[in-house]
Amino acid sequence: MKKQDYDEKLVKMLSNDETYENLKRDPTAKTEKLLNKFISRLLDNQKITQGECFNLKSSDAQAPRLHGQPKVHKPDIPLRPIVSFIGSPTYALSKKIVKILAPLVGNTESHVRNSSDFVESITNLLLEDDEILVSFDIVSLFTNIPTTLAVEIAKKRLTECNDFQERTNLSIQDVCEGLDVCMQSSYFAFRGKYFKQIFGTPMGSPVSPILANLVMEDIENKAMSEFHHPP
Numbered sequence: 001m002k003k004q005d006y007d008e009k010l011v012k013m014l015s016n017d018e019t020y021e022n023l024k025r026d027p028t029a030k031t032e033k034l035l036n037k038f039i040s041r042l043l044d045n046q047k048i049t050q051g052e053c054f055n056l057k058s059s060d061a062q063a064p065r066l067h068g069q070p071k072v073h074k075p076d077i078p079l080r081p082i083v084s085f086i087g088s089p090t091y092a093l094s095k096k097i098v099k100i101l102a103p104l105v106g107n108t109e110s111h112v113r114n115s116s117d118f119v120e121s122i123t124n125l126l127l128e129d130d131e132i133l134v135s136f137d138i139v140s141l142f143t144n145i146p147t148t149l150a151v152e153i154a155k156k157r158l159t160e161c162n163d164f165q166e167r168t169n170l171s172i173q174d175v176c177e178g179l180d181v182c183m184q185s186s187y188f189a190f191r192g193k194y195f196k197q198i199f200g201t202p203m204g205s206p207v208s209p210i211l212a213n214l215v216m217e218d219i220e221n222k223a224m225s226e227f228h229h230p231p
Contacts, residue, residue, distance in 0.1 A: 001077065006068060006079070009079045010066070010079060010081070010190065013068075013079065013081060014190070014195055018198075018199060019143055019197060019198065019199050019200060020195050020196070020197055020198065021196045021197075022193070022194075022195055023187060023194040023195060023196055026189070026194050027063075027185075027187055027194065027196075028061055028062065028063050028089060031061075031089045031090065031184070031187075032059065032089045034181060034184065035056075035057070035058055035089050035181055035185075036057050036058060038177060038178065038181050039053055039056045039057050039093070040057075042170070042174065046169075047169045047170050047171075047174060048169065048170075052096075055092055056092050056093050056096065058089040058090070058092070061088055061089040062087045062088065063088065063187065063188060063189040063194065064083045064085045064088045064185075064187065064188040064189070064202075064204070064205075065083065065084045065188060065189055065190070066081060066082070066083050066084075066188040066189065066190040066195070067082055067084070068080065068082070069082050080203065081143070081202075081203060082203050082204045083186075083188045083197075083202040083203065083204035084204055085205050085206065088185065089185060090181060090182045090185045091206070093178055093181065094205060094207045096178075097175060097179060097182065097206075098210055099167070100167055100168050100170070100175055101154060101157075101175075101207075101210045101211075101214070103163075104161060104210075104214060105210060105213045105214060105217070106213075108217050108220065108221065110220065110224075111217075138216075140200075141212050141216075142200055142202065142209075143201070143202075143203070144200055145201050145208075145211060145212050146199070146200070147183045147186075147200070147201060147211075149215060150179075150211035150212075150214065151176055151179050151180065151211075153214050153215055153218045154175070154176065154211065154214055155172060155176050156218075157214060158172045158175060159172060179207065179211075182207050183201070183207075186201070186202045186205065
């Protein structure tokens with residue numbers, strides 16, 4: 001793809017003011033201050049060790065960076081926006097929260113681990129004449145997940161989890177505050193300019209897949225419960 005075409009596609013995507021906001025300056029220093037204040041409070045309350053505090057705090061970080069992944073299987077080759085958070089202020093905190101939330105995902109009856117697991121589960125499935133196989137697709141899943149809803153569902157699932165405190169010294173409120181800090185840092189740099197994603201979760205953030213899965217499982221469970229004859 002020509003660099004000019006690539007840039008034009010991303011610039012057009014970033015012009016969507018319902019999803020992205022143009023920032024006047026790099027917010028990395030402000031984000032570091034917010035993060036470090038939160039981490040210091042966890043240390044003061046003896047929720048984390050001195051070593052964890054050192055690993056989670058940020059100094060001299062860089063802004064997350066945007067790049068586009070071409071969807072070569074679609075007409076006009078649209079770009080999938082990927083934000084690399086490696087080296088950004090909240091990267092370490094995001095990875096810690098992922099470890100806490102990961103066991104909450106994949107506990108539904110319909111969960112499949114990967115495509116191989118799915119193939120194995122339908123290998124011996126036979127459709128009767130009066131049955132159909134249905135597939136649903138979500139357009140731009142991550143950018144269509146409301147962050148407030150994601151945090152609410154994560155909080156609910158943590159409350160329902162019996163072994164949550166065996167994995168961490170953090171309280172549910174601490175985890176939710178940490179998620180808020182991570183979600184507030186959903187900004188990125190592209191071609192020397194800075195943008196903030198004001199709706200949805202950025203693809204590339206360590207916490208985005210977990211939050212997207214939690215939200216979709218919640219929606220699926222509600223939908224399934226309304227069937228008189230569940231699929």
